[in-house]
Amino acid sequence: MTDTTLEAFARGLPKAELHMHIEGSLEPELMFALAERNGITLPYKSVEEIRAAYAFSNLQDFLDIYYQGAGVLITRADFRDLALAYFERLAADGGVHAEIFFDPQTHTERGVAFETVIDGLLDGMAQAEERLGVTSKLILCFLRHLSEESAFETLEQARPHLAKIAGVGLDSSEVGHPPAKFARVFKAARDLGLKIVAHAGEEGPPEYVWEAIDLVGVDRIDHGNRALEDEALTQRLVKDGTTLTVCPLSNLKLCVVPDLTAHPMRRMLDLGLKATVNSDDPAYFGGYLLDNYLETAKAVDLTRDDLVVLARNSFEGSFLDEAEKARRLAQVDAYAAGS
C-alpha cells in the first residue's frame, strides 16, 4: 500500500484522542495573538524563534517552556479559542471524540480563576460539538511537582463543576513524584464519582505504574512505556485490559526513544496491550493525532488492521457510556469493512 493510501485510510478512520493537554495545543501563532490581546511581552521576537526553542532533551526541558507559554492564557475567551483551535485540527484528522487534560493549577497559581479556565474550555467544547460534530470530555490534572495539599485545594475548587468533569489525572515532572504521593486525593476524587488516570512510566520506573494500578486504582495509564521493562507488570496490564494512552511523537521529542523506529508500539500491540495513539502536546511535539498514527505506522510497520485495532482501543478505553462506545465501535468496523 502506498503512503497516500494509508494516509487516506487513517484520516477517514473514526478515532478518539485520550491523551492531549489542551495547554500543549497552544500554537506559537495563537501564543503571539493572545500575548498581544492581553498586553503580555513574550521572551521571543517571532513564531520562528519560538519554534526554534522547542528542542528538548527530557520532560523537564519541555515543561519549563510549556508553563511559560501557558502564561498568555488569561480570559475565558482565550481558553475557548485555544480549545476550538485544537478541535478544528482534530476534526481535520478524522478525530471524532477527545478526552482533554487541563492543568488548573498552572492558571490559578498566577491568579486566573478556576471558573475562567473551565468555562472557557466548556465554551470551546460546546462550539466544537455544534460546528464540527466532535464530542469531548474534560480531565482535570493535578500537577505532581506541587503538594498533595494543593491537589486537594484544586479538587475543592472543582466541586461545583463535577457534572462537567469526567475524571482526574496526574501530570508534570514524574521522577521523584510517584503516584503514591496523591493516593489520598485520588481516593477522594473516586468517592466523588470521578474516573482516574495518571501519567506513569513515561520517564518514571515500572514501580510507578504498579503504584498507579494497585495503590491508586487507575482506569487508564497515560504513557506506560517503561512498563515493558517488567514482565510481570506487562502481563498484569494485558490481563486487566488496561488502556495505555501512548504518545509516539512526544516520546521522540522528549527523548524517551532515540528514534521512532525504536518505539515500542509494535511490541505493545504484539503483546496484546490495549495501546492507543495520542498527540500529548501537539503544538510542541510537531504533530497532531493523524501525524502520530502515520509516523508511527511508517516507523514500526503498522498495517491497516493495526490502525483499526488502535482506533477500536481508543473508543474501548474512552469514558464514553456503553451505548456511545458501541455506536463508535460499529462506525470503526463499518469503515474498516468498507475501505
Ligand SMILES: Nc1ncnc2[nH]cnc12
Ligand atoms: N508529556 C507530559 N508528561 C507529563 N506532564 C505533562 N504535561 C504536559 N505534557 C506532559
Ligand SMILES: [Zn+2]
Ligand atoms: Zn501527557
